Amino acid sequence: MQLLHIVLWFLLFTLTATAQDQFITRNGYISFFSHTPVEDIEAVNNQVLSIVDIKTGEVAVSLLMKSFQFEKALMQEHFNENYIESDKYPKATFQGKIMNLKEVLSGEKGVATVSGELSIHGRTNPLTMEGKITISDRTLRFEGSFMVTVADYDIKIPSIVARNIAREVRVTCILDHHPYP
Amino acid sequence: MKTRKWFFILLIGFMILGGPSTSGQDLMDILEEEIPETTSMVAATFKGTRIGTGHSVETRKRGVLEFLISHRFGRTNGGFYELFGLDESNIRFALEYAATDRLTVAVGRSSFDKSYDGYIKYRLLQQSSGAQSFPISMTILGSLAAKTLKDYLPEDKPSLGDRMAYTAQALIARKINENLSLQISPTYIHRKELFAPGDPKHIFALGMGGRMKITSQVAINAEYYHNFNPIPSISPTNALTLGIDIETGGHVFQLLLTNAITMIEKSFITETRDEFFKGDIHLGFNISRAFHLAKKERRSQW
Numbered sequence: 001m002q003l004l005h006i007v008l009w010f011l012l013f014t015l016t017a018t019a020q021d022q023f024i025t026r027n028g029y030i031s032f033f034s035h036t037p038v039e040d041i042e043a044v045n046n047q048v049l050s051i052v053d054i055k056t057g058e059v060a061v062s063l064l065m066k067s068f069q070f071e072k073a074l075m076q077e078h079f080n081e082n083y084i085e086s087d088k089y090p091k092a093t094f095q096g097k098i099m100n101l102k103e104v105l106s107g108e109k110g111v112a113t114v115s116g117e118l119s120i121h122g123r124t125n126p127l128t129m130e131g132k133i134t135i136s137d138r139t140l141r142f143e144g145s146f147m148v149t150v151a152d153y154d155i156k157i158p159s160i161v162a163r164n165i166a167r168e169v170r171v172t173c174i175l176d177h178h179p180y181p
Numbered sequence: 182m183k184t185r186k187w188f189f190i191l192l193i194g195f196m197i198l199g200g201p202s203t204s205g206q207d208l209m210d211i212l213e214e215e216i217p218e219t220t221s222m223v224a225a226t227f228k229g230t231r232i233g234t235g236h237s238v239e240t241r242k243r244g245v246l247e248f249l250i251s252h253r254f255g256r257t258n259g260g261f262y263e264l265f266g267l268d269e270s271n272i273r274f275a276l277e278y279a280a281t282d283r284l285t286v287a288v289g290r291s292s293f294d295k296s297y298d299g300y301i302k303y304r305l306l307q308q309s310s311g312a313q314s315f316p317i318s319m320t321i322l323g324s325l326a327a328k329t330l331k332d333y334l335p336e337d338k339p340s341l342g343d344r345m346a347y348t349a350q351a352l353i354a355r356k357i358n359e360n361l362s363l364q365i366s367p368t369y370i371h372r373k374e375l376f377a378p379g380d381p382k383h384i385f386a387l388g389m390g391g392r393m394k395i396t397s398q399v400a401i402n403a404e405y406y407h408n409f410n411p412i413p414s415i416s417p418t419n420a421l422t423l424g425i426d427i428e429t430g431g432h433v434f435q436l437l438l439t440n441a442i443t444m445i446e447k448s449f450i451t452e453t454r455d456e457f458f459k460g461d462i463h464l465g466f467n468i469s470r471a472f473h474l475a476k477k478e479r480r481s482q483w
Contacts, residue, residue, distance in 0.1 A: 022208075022211075024211070024215070026215055026217070047217075049212045049215050049216065050212075051208045051211055051212055053208060058208055059208070060208035060209045060211075060212055061212075062209065062212045062213075062216070064216075064219070066221055072473050073241070073242030073243075073245065073473075074242070074245070074431060074471055074473075077224050077225055078428075078430075080224065081224065081225045081397070082397035082398065082428070083397070085359070085397075087359045088359065093209065095208075095209060156397070158397070158398050158429070160398075160429045160430070161429060161430045164430060180211070
């Protein structure tokens with residue numbers, strides 16, 4: 001009888017612990033912005049998947065490249081067909097960790113430093129970014145932005161449109177998580 | 182007592198191994214399961230709205246106005262006297278407007294026969310992959326063409342109706358993989374304009390075409406139209422077009438070699454008389470410039 005109690009308490013403890021630790025979003029926002037003197041190009045993705053574990057500080061983000069919406073339909077087609085090759089490399093992912101987890105959780109600092117690896121177009125590079133983080137019982141909001149160098153991900157921009165597409169694009173993310181599951 | 186000790190050891194082991202310490206990879210696995218099952222439409226089966234001379238299944242997105250300039254020179258086997266065909270030319274200007282993502286309407290004018298043409302093109306079915314996949318794309322096309330060249334004697338001036346031809350096409354294509362796309366185009370042409378009294382009014386043809394992507398910007402195309410009941414009085418040949426697509430931003434540039442000097446369906450399918458393999462080859466090009474008249478609606482939450 002005593003054994004059963006211990007087992008039940010243990011199960012209860014582990015289950016509730018996981019429930020409070022993880023936060024997820026299925027419709028996070030990530031946009032990128034390319035500025036050149038010739039033109040500005042912006043694309044928005046509102047179907048970003050992101051999960052944060054505040055016990056370990058681990059973070060994972062995943063999105064479908066085809067979900068980026070452009071102002072001009074032809075740009076979107078060229079992005080998927082010619083540059084990103086969405087059929088071959090459908091997803092972009094980020095796996096990382098909140099480096100200053102203690103500070104963030106204690107509420108000392110509202111800025112999280114996230115460090116990890118970003119994969120786009122089948123290439124992976126290290127990435128560190130800073131962003132505003134707010135955590136409550138029901139939500140975890142992360143707002144950040146960082147620069148991505150197009151050439152680092154082996155994305156070839158033909159010389160004829162090189163003046164229209166920036167070498168570095170600014171990526172902005174706003175991720176409103178809620179408890180998982 | 183002994184069993185109880187073992188039990189605790191197992192329990193501690195379980196806590197270490199299976200406790201709530203998830204790694205980044207585990208989180209990625211959770212996201213993997215969360216990916217909604219989506220259906221994605223297969224885009225860019227062809228780069229242009231034409232494979233070479235004839236139409237492809239492609240239509241432009243809503244609000245795009247395409248200005249299309251098509252040009253065919255004379256026969257390259259005309260020799261130096263004709264500067265290898267460059268002396269002669271047929272040019273077609275057209276404005277092609279995508280009223281919706283599926284519907285395009287267009288008007289055009291060709292210098293050959295001083296023809297005016299118009300078409301309506303509707304994307305009926307679209308190839309898709311994912312949750313609800315569909316194997317092919319199908320676009321239907323209806324076009325009409327009017328010849329306005331004054332090639333008649335003043336006393337027997339034909340009515341405009343007698344100088345018309347109508348075309349109906351079903352364009353059926355499949356993007357086999359990211360590089361290869363194939364299309365068949367069953368075609369029916371109704372000719373009011375006859376060269377000789379016994380000429381057929383109803384002409385049936387089958388178009389076959391394909392494209393092979395070479396690089397992200399360049400593709401090669403081939404297109405052939407087989408005419409099942411050619412007009413006997415002019416003994417026409419079947420139109421064959423080989424081409425290269427070069428895409429740059431808002432332009433598509435198509436460079437072609439073809440035995441057809443015209444670009445409208447009734448004409449290149451039923452009136453082509455040059456023989457490709459005897460060297461009656463015309464150099465040609467299609468240039469399109471897309472203008473975005475309507476801004477795309479965006480679901481913006483922020």
